[in-house]
Amino acid sequence: MESIIKFENFSFKYMNQSHPTLKNINLEIKKGEKVLIAGPSGSGKSTLGNCLNGIVPFSKDGGFKGTLKIKDIEPYERSIFEISNYVGTVLQDQDGQFVGLTVGEDVAFIDENNCVSREKIHEDVDVALDLVKMKDIRNKSPQELSGGQKQSVSLAGIMRSPAEILLFDEPLANLDPESGRRAMKLISDIHEKTGKTIIIIEHRIEDVLEEDFHRVVIINEGEIVANDSPENLFKKDIFRKNGLRExxxxxxxxxxxxxxxxxxxxxxxxxxxxxxxxxxxxxxxxYKEHSKEIKKDILSIENISFSYDKKKELLKNIDFSLKEGEILALLGNNGAGKSTLSKVITGIEKEKKGDIKLFGESLKKVGIRKRGETIGYVMQNPNHMITQETLLEEVKFGLKIREIDNIDEKAKEALRICGLYEYRNWPVTSLSYGQKKRLTIAAILALNPKILILDEPTAGQDFRHYREFMNFIKSVANRGVGIILITHDMHLALEYCDRAIVLCQGELIGNEKPSIILSDEALMKKANLKxxxxxxxxxxxxxxxxxxxxxxxxxxxxxxxxxx
Known part of the structure; x- marks a missing residue:
């Protein structure tokens, strides 16, 4: 097979950094190959992808050494429009992907640019949205969608690309487990039917490698440290050594x-x-199972129902409790009501029926600001929370407005916990998506909440930071803080959570130990768990x-x- 991508002694350094992000990259990808590029957070894997699709240097400045060729062009010497004819991309940050006012318009964008007839556009859009199970939201605005729905629509859009190379930057980041499995199967089907070259940038090794790949390229500290078949790399025990999980x-x-x-x-x-x-x-x-000490309830959700209108209830008679020091997984498919429930708990939305009690006291008359003193909420998308220019300023911001003592030290300690202290004076814009996630978590942890609600806290995190962070979360729970983790990560639920509740179409359908939930085939199928x-x-x-x-x-x- 002929080469379609070739890096030769290629290095790249961002303008605001003293050391190269990519160092002496020598990599050849053949036409029609399916390649996984993996590496820990900050390893340079996304930068390598951005060099391929033109984001570098057209959106992010820096200096090059060596050569990179895609077929017969050097991408950094062409326009980003020209490069898009060679490389089609699904971005990790979905909000930067959408150009249409509706889902249908967005998926139709490529066909419209290619002057395809109106009838053919409608047909192509229907086929693409049907494949990702999103046909019923064709007329919705992208801003109305959950993170997982946005990711699915992005996949539908990339299917319309005429490019020979399709690049997926963390395509599973916001998908529920079953949707993630379908997405990987869909990408494999595209590869098999079209013969296009597929490049996937991911760190969720288990989920990605359920499908066949020709090779896995592992990048760490800007260098290629491994380039081999999945089986050979598993036998070399190289994943853990480079911050990845087998x-x-x-x-x-x-x-x-x-x-x-x-x-x-x-x-x-x-x-x-x-x-x-x-x-x-x-x-x-x-190894026998050990039972945990039963503690008292810190939060009680009593028959909560919620709707934006009288036509459809998004939450229906939800009833459960959270105990002191308990880590509770909130599971369910995209659109099941997980994020809506967390908004009701924090007071962002108001329940239509039922009650929420904190330490036995009703929160009906307690507003968002007052609840925020004891209930910390970290949103799924970090871009919806960040307001300051540097990392240190961002973490200090919440402490300042609450007039808390020792602001500087508390902010720095939170950054240390989340592995961001060395970047404390960096501009937030220079962070990866995963690093932004950790920054928003650091900002909430600095406030010392009694209850912590984390929406997809480990999405975009490599294994080392995932484990460091979750061990910290366990230490927080051991001090009596109740923690709710809204997650699609079955590994996280199994390994770190004492209990899991499962939502499906706004109803509570499971409330058990994670190992029992994840052994119930009927429940998993109903809730799109994997x-x-x-x-x-x-x-x-x-x-x-x-x-x-x-x-x-x-x-x-x-x-x-x-x-x-």
């Missing part, structure tokens, strides 16, 4: 004593044999999926913690 089933096999280097382990079905089955069974017997590879491993080996998941949690909690 599929959970591979971690479980390692914990159970399976010789990964000399075994077939990818895909999952290849790992099924009698020896592995016996090792996993012995492992499950060794089975973890741990559960699949259990089924393949003839072991209870719940036993495998609970053993994994206990092993991580006790063995890994105690042995560092």
């Amino acid at each position: 599929p959970l089933y591979i971690e479980a096999l390692k914990y159970a004593g399976v010789d990964i280097k000399n075994s077939n382990i990818y895909p999952l079905e290849k790992s099924v044999n009698e020896e592995n089955k016996n090792k996993v069974k012995e492992w499950c017997l060794k 089975e973890t590879s741990l559960s699949k491993l259990g089924k393949c080996l003839g072991i209870s999926p719940e036993d495998v998941m609970n053993t994994f949690i206990e092993f991580e909690s006790f063995e890994v913690k105690n042995n560092g």
Whole structure:
């Protein structure tokens, strides 16, 4: 196959940085290949993508060394419009993607630019939206959509691109688990049917590699540290060394004593044999589940219902409690009502029926500002929260308006916790999407809330920062703070949450331990949740999926913690 992309000794440095973000990149991608580019936050993987699609240097200035060629052009010497004929892109930040006033107009944009007939445009838009299950929102404004719906519409739009190369920057970031699985399947179908070159930039290794890839390119600190098939890289144990997470089933096999280097382990079905089955069974017997101390309720949601009009209830008789020191996962498909519920709890929206009680006291007459003193809320999209120019100013802002003492030190400590202290004087505009997420979390943590609601807190975070942050969240919970995590990440719910509640079409359909929720096939299907590879491993080996998941949690909690 001929090369369609070629980097030769390529380096790039942003104007406001002292060191290059990309260093001596030598990479060749063949026409028709499907390649995953992975790396920790700040590794340079998104910058590499931006060099391909023209965002660098047309939106972000910097200096180049070496060469980059896409087919017969050097992208940084052409216009961004010319480059779009070679590289079609789905951005990580969906709000920067939309150009139409409605979903239909946005998906039709490429056809309109190519002077396609009106009848053909309508047909193409219907086909594209139907494939991503978004046909019924064709006439909605993009601003009305949830993060997951925006991502799905972006996928529909890119399907209309005539470009030979399709670049997806973190396509799973805001999708519910089942929608993410469908999105990856859709991308694979596009690849198979069109023969286009597919490049995906992601750090969610397990979800992405459920589909076949020719290669995985791992970038760390601006350099390519690995470039090989997924199976070979799993055997080299290179993912964890570079701040990335392997599929959970591979971690479980390692914990159970399976010789990964000399075994077939990818895909999952290849790992099924009698020896592995016996090792996993012995492992499950060794680690028994430990019960947690039951604490009193800190927040009570009592038969809450909510609607914007009288026609459709977005929340219907929601009833649950949050205990002191509990980490509660709020799960469900895109549009299930998760973000709406959090807005009602914080007072951004007012319930139509029911009551919310904090420490046993009703919040009916308590406004947003007063609730904000005890209930911290971090939105899904960081761009909706950031108001200041530098990181330090952003974290100090909330402390200032509340006239809290020791503002400077508290702000710096919050930045240290979230791994952003070294960037404290940087302009916010220079941050990646994932770093902006951490900044908004730091700003809320500095206020020392009693209840913390985090909407997709780990979206866009690499494994190292994910683990550091979630360990911090556990330490916050251990001090008695109640935490609600609105998440599509089944791994997070399983490993870090004491309990999970599940919403579907505004109704509460599950309220149990995460391992029980994620073993209930009917419930998962109804709520667009996705089975973890741990559960699949259990089924393949003839072991209870719940036993495998609970053993994994206990092993991580006790063995890994105690042995560092």
